[in-house]
Amino acid sequence: MVFAEPFRQFSIHPIMNPRLALLVFPAALLASAVAAEIPSAEWQIKTAVLAAPEAARAAATVLGYDPSGKVVTLRPGTNNLICLADDPKQTGFSVACYHKDLEPFMARGRELQAQGKKAPEITKVREEEVKSGKLKMPEHGVLNVTSGQVDDATGAVTDLYTRYVVYIPYATPETTGIPLSPVSPGGPWLMDPGTHRAHIMINPPKPPAADEKKK
Numbered sequence: 551m552v553f554a555e556p557f558r559q560f561s562i563h564p565i566m567n568p569r570l571a572l573l574v575f576p577a578a579l580l581a582s583a584v585a586a587e588i589p590s591a592e593w594q595i596k597t598a599v600l601a602a603p604e605a606a607r608a609a610a611t612v613l614g615y616d617p618s619g620k621v622v623t624l625r626p627g628t629n630n631l632i633c634l635a636d637d638p639k640q641t642g643f644s645v646a647c648y649h650k651d652l653e654p655f656m657a658r659g660r661e662l663q664a665q666g667k668k669a670p671e672i673t674k675v676r677e678e679e680v681k682s683g684k685l686k687m688p689e690h691g692v693l694n695v696t697s698g699q700v701d702d703a704t705g706a707v708t709d710l711y712t713r714y715v716v717y718i719p720y721a722t723p724e725t726t727g728i729p730l731s732p733v734s735p736g737g738p739w740l741m742d743p744g745t746h747r748a749h750i751m752i753n754p755p756k757p758p759a760a761d762e763k764k765k
Contacts, residue, residue: 587638588615591624594635597707598624601696602647606631610647621660632656643700643707648693652717654686673747680719680746687746691717711757716750726750 589597594614599607611627614635624635633647634656648656655676662672679685696712721740723730728740728750736754 588617588619589635589638593705595625597643598633598635598645599647600698600707600710601645601694601712602631602633606647611650642697644695644697646693646695649688649691651688652691652693655680658685677746687719688717689719693717709757711754713754714750714752716752718748718750719746720744721748721750 591614595612598612598614599610602610606629609627609629610631610633611623612625612633612635613621614624615638616622619639621634630650631647632650632653634645636643636645658676658679659672662675667675676685680687693715694712695715696710698707698710700707718726721728722743723740726740728738730740730743732739732753736752738750738752740748741751742748
């Protein structure tokens with residue numbers, strides 16, 4: 551995923567589905583994905599919105615990957631959420647949804663990465679641009695990141711797990727009362743305090759995987 555810091559590209563710490571529902575999609579969708587090495591637009595849309603609250607999924611904008619691997623709009627939306635499909639170049643399944651006001655920040659990160667810049671340089675460039683006013687960060691913005699396991703034969707996604715990120719630029723423990731580490735399992739904590747990318751992390755305890763539940 552080419553996002554901000556809480557995604558796997560940047561190696562930093564995405565609502566949990568309490569039922570860990572088995573989400574089955576037509577096998578034909580996955581077959582076309584395997585052939586092209588880029589999943590079909592339909593499969594990307596169906597899985598990208600798993601990171602959004604269920605009631606908001608149908609109206610969310612979805613970004614994904616065209617056959618060349620370029621990030622494109624797969625489906626325009628009508629609400630305030632933007633969802634990004636799983637990056638086929640990355641190991642594992644991870645999708646995300648975030649408030650539309652965060653898009654300039656996210657899009658800039660994708661642009662810089664496409665230029666070949668690495669995480670430290672991307673962080674530095676965006677920090678300078680936020681400070682100068684060239685890049686606008688909202689006062690706050692929420693983002694969900696959802697991971698899971700994909701069945702290559704069916705396209706089903708299981709063992710869904712979502713963690714939450716709430717951006718509050720330049721927040722500190724002193725200004726928010728939020729600690730720098732969780733005081734209880736799944737409790738909120740503040741990461742990158744005092745910087746343009748300061749954000750609250752909420753990592754709910756992970757439920758048992760599907761294979762463990764069968765034992």
